[in-house]
Amino acid sequence: MGYDHAVFSEEQLLSVFRALSNPVRRQMLMWLKDPMSFPGQKAEDVEIGVCVTDIQRRMGLGQSTTSQYLTMLRQAGLVVATRRGKWTYYRRDEANIARLLETLRDVF
Amino acid sequence: MGYDHAVFSEEQLLSVFRALSNPVRRQMLMWLKDPMSFPGQKAEDVEIGVCVTDIQRRMGLGQSTTSQYLTMLRQAGLVVATRRGKWTYYRRDEANIARLLETLRDVF
């Protein structure tokens, strides 16, 4: 069973486009396609994602900016956060991104 | 012959997402799907688009804001402008929008 005609609210779409209207955040999302490409990433964590510090180092942003950007991407439904111990791992929400692309085809 | 693997530059993508990260501009683009739904639209102009004044009235925006928003949508490649006499008609650039959706599928 799939999603029957993905529905995104106006506000959800707004948060998505706002999140993507920043090149740094778009690159974050791209790089998260390949978690192992982050220096420091351990093979056994690939499923759960990449931790904030590793993302920060690679993006060359401040720690707070990195955290904020990831929060925006999460609120837009583009990534998922998982807390494990003192680390928060972020990974792409592929299912929701696919749903979003379906919606965009209808909407535009 | 079609487009062989649509390519949008980073800057083009940026202008697209910025243009779409505003609900009013997104609604403009939606409403332009059906030019005849604009009060004042003449059947013989459907092909060329809708003039700024008609769009303005429907959106309830100021004239200058309407013009600016349409310029943004045009620079993003989402609409096409045609000047005829003292009017400027805007219509969706369906081919480019389709190309864009293809690109998004690859990019995200």
Next chain:
DNA sequence: TTCTCATATTGACGATTCGCGATACGACGA
């Protein structure tokens, strides 16, 4: 408990955007 580390939140400030009114431009009609 207390210290440390990873992350989140807050506060600040320049840069950009939002939407407007005023004004300029360009194409008609008189």
Next chain:
DNA sequence: TCGTCGTATCGCGAATCGTCAATATGAGAA
């Protein structure tokens, strides 16, 4: 040539964004 009308551009204040340093929170380690 003068008005007039449709559109574009300029200049503005208010709001939001981009990014940071500082601080708060929360979970292990000692």
